[in-house]
Amino acid sequence: MNIHKNARLTRYGRERIVSQVEGGQTPQAVAEAAGVCPRTVRKWVDRYRREGLSGLEDRSSRPHRLRRPTPEAIVGTIERLRRQRWTGKQIAAEVGVSPATVSRVLRRLGLNKLSALDPEPVRRYEREHPGELIHLDIKKLGRIGSVGHRITGRQTGVVNRHLGIGWEFVHVCIDDASRVAFVQVMPDERKESAVAFLEAAVAYYAKLGICIERVMTDNGSCYRSKAFRTACKRLGLRQVFTRPYTPKTNGKAERFIQTSLREWAYARAYNNSQERTEELPHWLHRYNWHRPHGSLGSKPPISRLGLDRDNLLRFHS
Known part of the structure; x- marks a missing residue:
């Protein structure tokens, strides 16, 4: 028996109120003592x-009568008219069923829109x-002062002593x-940090x-700055921007950020921000060299560079 958490009566409670009524007490008095209404007492x-006693067991909430399913011929007609771009009310008037039935059928067919x-x-x-285009993006993470309440549990009345300790980018x-x-963790997302990161990324590749x-960025102020534009020209890069409010344009960077959050930033409890930053190179090494990539089959991303065995060993070391 699956009793909900706020149930006033279980099977044994029902037996008790029945025995009390059968013993001569009034339903009103029994209901007041059990904390239910007299109608509930009379029902049991x-x-x-x-x-x-079998009547005091819980019963299924399944209705005694089920609605008749819409005949397949009518469903086929609804689908055919919908593919002709008829509205739900037009289809209902033509087929002779209610608009609610048409809506339900269209939702089941995946044609409600x-x-x-x-x-x-x-x-x-x-x-x-490789190298034809790189994607750049920035993710802001809160600094870590110590292991937080999500791990240790929140204690009543304890002030958050790490409130306002800042962000990492x-x-x-x-x-x-x-x-x-x-990937690099920088102190801010200003143009100086963006330029330094771009130079480090170009040197890494x-x-x-x-x-x-070419380099693709969003429309953040650091990427729109004259300093970043000048750095791109100095490095011989052509800069392109994503469409405003369209993160799918920069989808590879967005997807990588989600992966890094799941497998590095939020993968375990860090004691402080320094410990999390020190773990980043190790995780990035596993990502590039050992982690199987979904769209690349079972091979890590580094395998698509076309490097020979000697070069791979040299870079790997």
């Missing part, structure tokens, strides 16, 4: 008198060669073709034999 007494009639094709792009870069990533051609 009547059921006991008709069915005995007109956009489902002409679905947009999935547009995926991927550069052919994780600058990420991922290659569009190979998905080889580069150069060590892997990758020459960067």
Whole structure:
């Protein structure tokens, strides 16, 4: 028997109120003592008198009568008219059923929205060669003063002594073709930090034999700054921007950020921010060199660079 948490009566409580009524007490007095209404007491007494102790068991909430399912011929007609872009009310008037029935059938068929009639094709792009395009983005993370209440449990009346200790900014870069990533934790998201990270990323990929051609960023102020634009020209990079309020344009960086949060930033309890930052290079090494990548089959991203065995050993060390 699956009793809900606020139930006033269980099977044994029902037996007790039935025995009290059968013993001569009034339903009103029994109801007041049990904390229920007299109607509830009379319901269980009547059921006991008709069915005995088995009548005090919980019953299924399934209705005695089920609605008749819509005939397949009508469902086919509704689908055919919907694909002709008829509205629900027009279909209901034509077929001779209620608009609620049409809505229910269309929802079951996945045609309740007109956009489902002409679905947009999935547009995926991927550069052919490493270095043709890199994606840059920034994720803000709160600093860690010590293990928080999510691990230790919140204690009543304890003041959050780490309130206002600030933020760290994780600058990420991922290659569009190979998905080889580069990450650094910077103190802010200003133009100076963005430029320093770009230079470090270009140098990292150069060590892997990758020459960067273009860089894609969002429309943040640090990426729109004259200093970042000048740095791109100095490094021989062409800068392109994502469409405003369209994160899917920069989807590879967004997806990488979610992976890094799940497998690094929030993977375990860190005692402080320094400990989390020190773990980043180890996790990034596993991501690039050992972690199987979903869209790359069972191989890590570094395998798509086309490096020979000697170069792989040299970079790996």
